[in-house]
Amino acid sequence: MKGVEIVEGQAYFSGSTAELQRALAAGELDACGSLVVEGKLNALPPEIGRLTRLRELVLDTDTLQTIDPAIFACAGLVKLVVHSNQIKELPAGGWGRLARLEQLEFAGAKALRGLPEDLGAAALLGGAFDLLPQTKLTALPRSFGRLSRVTLLRLPPGVAAPDPIAGMTGLRELRVRAVATLPEDLGALQELRFVDACECPITRLPASIGGASALRSLSLGRTLVTTLPDSVCERAGAARSGSAADAADGAAGGDRAGAADAAALAADGDRAPAGEPGDAGGRPADLPAARSAGGDRGELGGVLAALGERVVFE
Template sequence: MIDKELLRIIEQAASEGITELDLSGKELTALPPEIGKLTQLKKLILGKYKYDEQGNIVGIIGNNLSALPPVIGFLNHLEELQVIGNDSLTSVPPEIGQLISLQILNLSNNQLSSLPEEIRQLTNLQKLNLWSNQLSSLPGEIGQLTNLRSLNLNNNQLSALPKEIGQLTNLRSLGLHCNQLSSLPGEIAQLSNLEWLDLGCNQLSSLPGEIAQLTNLQALVLQSNQLSSLLGEIAQLTNLELLDLSSNQLSSLPREIIQLSNLRSLKLSVNQLSSIPREFAQLTNLEWLDLGCNQLSSLPGEIGELINLQALVLQSNQLSSLPGEIG
């Protein structure tokens, strides 16, 4: 889009007092200072996802922005800002902290290497999406976003989390998939309202005992880590419906796992399990059980008591027979 056309769009938006402006897919390399005139805007889209009929992401309609102008801070009525898919965008200006009405901020699929400390001023923010950037650390100031309900940090380069993350007590969903985390701060236990925690594709060799305090957790994803054992304290997560432990180094499971009576899906593929405890039969709500790619030579007959099971995956084991009770 040439500058004159963009300026015309901005002028028209200003004169008509529109509250939503979509500039995705316009091949923008920069935003003119005139964008600061649109103080009535509540939603600004500078890049977005493309969805199929089922609601799945199938592409990105982005731009070529390398920076956001400081005048972005003038848009203090913005409630939603989407800046998705700008391969040259490595930072956001500190003036973003002036967007005090912002409730949704989506900065995914860019090249951000850091966040400004001023992000702490976005105290009305409820959803922050930073998926697929180059973040190696988070500022401690992120803990001041106490109204956050969803934080997506998947596909970054985080090697540690600031202890201040424990201040996000309204958080319901935390995505940390595909980072470089080798440990978690004990303060994660303070996220008492957390329902979804994705820690897959990291370098975790153990979990802090404090994770057992996340009693509202419904989904815990730990696939593709380096876990060789599981804490018995995990049994305290009695609201868990999904537990994904696939692609780890587990050779056994704690018997306390049978206390997770609300489990619907248990994924244990690609581990080193040689047996399944008979007490598994107590997980009567299980609908999906994946035991593929282990070292199982037999199954306990009690597995037949899992009467709600809809899927049982057993490929790539050492089974020569199945118990009759499976019928």
């Protein structure tokens, strides 16, 4: 197929940039709610701004190099997909106008060198952002940390997580590689379940990490971390108390999740005796022993017991 084909509001275009420009200018696509663009386009022309009813736009062409900022006039856009491996940047300056945008996909856009500084202004934008294929990215815009509906963020080596990150309240999974730090406010994320920082040259965890109450997996294999923050030790004690309370409720026929099941660092062992790492004073646990020969829970005491296999050393 070449040219325009419309089936029940779903439009398909295949051709050149000039041909798309003519079709848009003639109003052939004005009524469509979804548009799939294929062919040998090198640019998405400014006439795209005519499509105010457009809800879904799929740019499935390996030759696309630029997207005109007029796309921000497509105020009804809910989903934008960019598959071109030639495009190096997305337009900037109008993401706040895309008030209905919920989904942005660019897994095939491997040449991307950066994301727009105002991307975080698209308030409804969320879902999974697996950016591992975008190996040319060097950083995320600061505004990315405001995207409260993003649930998964996987970053290519060397790209740090947003800092601050507390605005990403819906984030459940974070994966970073080859970065020296984790966001200081990481513990503010109450939905966060998985953090994978393997092979990162980090030497410490954020002091707030114990506040991430839903945390289930904290992977730190081949890092330089040797201590756990006080907040982890404090959560160990709190979770242990929750375990005792849940046990009592269970005996009485209750069935609640409880702190031991819901807390990120659920306690399943005794606290370390005074003077040992992780003692009742809340001192950080010394971890090198755990990283050699499998570790010794007797030495690490209650803190590592509290982590209950959720801290992974490989």
